Amino acid sequence: MELSDRKRRILRAIVDDYIRTAEPVGSSYILNRHKLGISSATIRNEMAELEGTGYLDKPHTSAGRVPSSLGYRVYVDELMQRYTLTVREIEEMRASLKKSYLELGNILKDISNTVAHLTNYTTLISTPCVATNILKSIRLVPLDEKSFVMLVVNSGGIVKNTTITAKGGVDAKVLERLGNYLNLTFCDREVGAITNEFILAQKEIMPLPDEIMNPVMGFLSEVLQDFTGFDISADGQANILNYPEFKDVNRTKEFFDFVRNIDKNFLKEKIADDKINILIGDENPHLKDLGLSMVISNYKIKDGMIGGIAIVGPTRMDYSKVVATLDYLKKNLDKYLDGTDTR
Incomplete structure (x- = not known):
């Protein structure tokens, strides 16, 4: 009509x-x-x-x-009329975004906290993943006669590292040969294509003590899982208690259960869309009967890495302000992280 x-x-x-x-x-x-x-x-x-x-x-x-x-x-x-962020709201988000000295995970946590505070709703934020996730580099760096640092880097620039100690000692030349072998065998491959079976098979080829090979291959397997993971954290869950619709204990429990058990595949599918998605109550099976709406956006950072941020609140949420907040983050997060916006 x-x-x-x-x-x-x-x-x-x-x-x-x-x-x-x-x-x-x-x-x-x-x-x-x-x-x-x-x-x-x-x-x-x-x-x-x-x-x-x-x-x-x-x-x-x-x-x-x-x-x-x-x-x-x-x-x-x-x-709805377009909401214009206030100077104070923009400055609060800039303060979170400009903490470039922090690890990416801590920056995202800080942003999530800030958005939950500014909107008075609950924020869900995911770790970024890359569309093309290639293992780029493995380095073994000696620390002393018995220990070394193992660094693994993917095409998104994410670095994972650990310190490994071998009681029997570690020769620098042996580490160099092992590092060369690992790079030749594993690097420039799609992360998702490197199976645990393949890792175990390669372990048997290199004639080195288990006290070296077990932690090296174990850490590599762990890192590959991290690189393909899609973790979601939540902030501001208690904000829902500010809304009279959720004063009922059972309804509040349903909300906390929903946030805690959010369907990762559902969120991952939505952030593949480059626009800001507004999901309203009964329109969506994940929100049906909960009296909730969700506004979802992706964020993009260097080398094609993409993550998601969602704001969850009652169906009568202030959609205009929420959309304006996510639009600002979507347009500015990458600028702050790569240093092109220094204001």
Whole structure:
């Protein structure tokens, strides 16, 4: 159904007010607050038609209306006004982004905390992975006669390292030969194609003591799993308690269970899309019956690495502010991490 301009203005007013108050919106409230230039009776008639066509719902205990999933969808796609981040909000995000001296995982954690604080919702953020994940380099660096550092690097520039100690001692020339062998055998291969069986087979070829080969091959296997992993962390879960819809203990428990057990494949599939995705309540089976919406964006950093950030909140979340926040991160994260934005 094509909505008239009047219906669109009324629907936008109802969604805006419901986001702000969490209370069903009546015609008299719209009349007094929004000055639409039409009578209360006309507003009531239009609201009744919006309800009849599925854009509004009417709670049993109230004369007012609340948006339906369809109403929210029209609102986020066509009606909501673009939110402009304040100077303070931008500065808080810049402060997180500019901590380039930190390890990437800590930077992402700091960003996640900041976004949860600014939006007052829950933030989910994933570690980045690369579209083409190639093992690029393995180095064995002697520390002393009995220990050495093993460094493994992938095509995304992620470095993993560990210190290995061999009680029987380690000869520098032996380490050099082993490093050359590992690079020749494993590097320039797709990470996902290097199986544990292949690693074990190569271990048998190199005639070195188990006290060296076991930790070397064990760490390599562990690192390869990390490189192909997709970990998700959450911040701001307690923010949900600020919303009256989640005062019920059982509903709050469902929310925490949802966040804790988020489907990684579902999130990974969504961030493959380069646009900001808005998932509203009953439209999505993962959110159905939870009274939740989720806004998801990817972020991209050097060498094709891609990760995801999602904001989860009640269906009446402030979509405009959430979209503006994710849009800022999407456009600026890479600049701060590679040093091209030094403001």
